[in-house]
Amino acid sequence: MMEPLIVFDHLCKFYQMGDETVRAADDISFSIDRGEFVAIVGKSGSGKSTCMNIIGCLDVPTSGRYLLHGADVGSLSKNELAETRNKMLGFIFQQYNLLPKLSVLENVEVPLMYAGVPRGERRRRAEEALERVGLIDKRKNRPNQLSGGQQQRVSIARALAGDPPVILADEPTGALDSKTSREVLGMLQQVHREGRTVVLITHDNSIAVTAPRIIRLEDGKVVYDGPAHGRNALVGGEEAAG
């Protein structure tokens, strides 16, 4: 049997706030196989961002282990963490997080640049990624000349450009209207169909059901881990507005 790509093994993340310890992630265990599409869902403050930061190698757990592709992320140096983010992960943020001074094409090139891909190939791969999200004709524009939906598609292109095995989307539709939200979610499904592992983080049940599997968090604990259509899958979630 193939080893899972992402493993949380009794993972905890505590924050010390004065005398009080905030248990942002409290003994979380789950594993995600290569090629899965999983939504991590929960109310505000339930620990989603904490999990996302750890999966994204932006942060390390207080205790327990996080294995990514078999490697214990907790034991990696800062440089190794940066390299892992670059090679293994494609980030899609709620706020798009494009660099405002760079053109659309240059934005998509950034992860490739840090991967040391030579200029010519970098350009080619970035253009390819832009073509896939249908924005090749906007490659010379600045991000602020694009609509929210378009910017999010650029950020998807950027996440895909380096061809990482894991795509991590943190509230990717949080700033979009429902039509563009559907477009972006459709794109994530497409990315998943192409064989990539997609982790979607959202507070919104109606978004979460895009994924076949749901992991529900409450107060830093996993309260449900199963198929999106399973009983209790949507219990306690916040209903989508509108």
Add this chain to the structure above:
Amino acid sequence: MSLGESFTMALRNIRASKMRTFLTMLGIIIGIASVMVIVGLGNGMENYITESFQSMGTNTISVTLMGRSSSRSVSEEQMYEIVEENSRYFDQISPLVNLSGVKIGTESLSYTSVTGVSEDYFNMKQYTISQGRGLQYLDMEDRLSVCVIGEYLSRTYFGGDALGKTVRVGGRPYTVVGVMTQEGDTLEEGGADDCVFLPYTTAARASGMGTISSYVVTVTSEDLAYQAKEVLEDALTELYGSDSVFSVISMTEMLDAMNSMVDVMITILAAIAAISLVVGGIGIMNIMLVSVTERTREIGIRKALGAKERTILLQFVIEAATTSAAGGLIGIALGYALSSAATVLITTLLETSMAVTPSAASITMAFGVSAAIGVLFGYLPAKKAAQLNPIDALRYE
């Protein structure tokens, strides 16, 4: 990411905020320009001084004997002996006897210099004769009443036809036997060409002084000037039994002394000007710190996308160094412009041809220093940027 790309990125960020960058550079620009002008001024002064000395002859040593009241005295024969015995150091010697009171016809010339010299003097000074002859050994031997005059006197008082005419010094008549080739840039009263040279023996007799107290000696090579001076001092000390009754001044030594004085002055001035480089560096640090704060989110994004601390550090250091080096280049250009302006100003105001010349070394150094200041003062902000926690940086609004 390559160094070239970091550099391109730095240029972009600099161009994105031109006004701010320019203001940041200002300290560096002013610092570099003023250091350059001051160093250029120093070079100009040294060149000017060196040229002036060279026209007087840097290979000459002046000797003044003050031993008149002491029982012993040193005769001209003894002086000639010293020179001949140390031919490794000394080339030629001429006594100098100064007289005054020149009259041509009925006109008294109070600015004309009158000097009694030996037949070697013209050769020592590299003066040449344009008409007639120079002074000769026989003129000395026979104490002839002849003279060589400068071009100024020849033109002004004899219409260029002075040979055989008479010049009076101290009431005595002297026949002009030669005219010296023009020495100065212009012919003027009291200038290099307003002069009369007599045989020193004739002049010594006319002056009524028993011994000759002033000599000029040429050394075989400027490199030996210091040793030659010592040899001369030792010989005179032995003859006098004292080292306080004569003075020996080497032109090379004087030139060196003056140049080192200029050096000290210029170094002090340049150091003061360099303070503005430090101020400029602090300006760069300040603006880089602001820039790091403003770009916190960008740094977070870059880190999330795989930028290592080293890469971020390099990016900011290169940006600071590029800003500073660009300021340096502008400063160098400004320094050049100011130097040329100063040259024109000095030439017209002081009527001396002194060129303010910034040296290539000072320019290279100015550029190096400005880049180094950027690295030095950019390092702290860059370090701060590199060490930002990516999560906090991403959350930063």
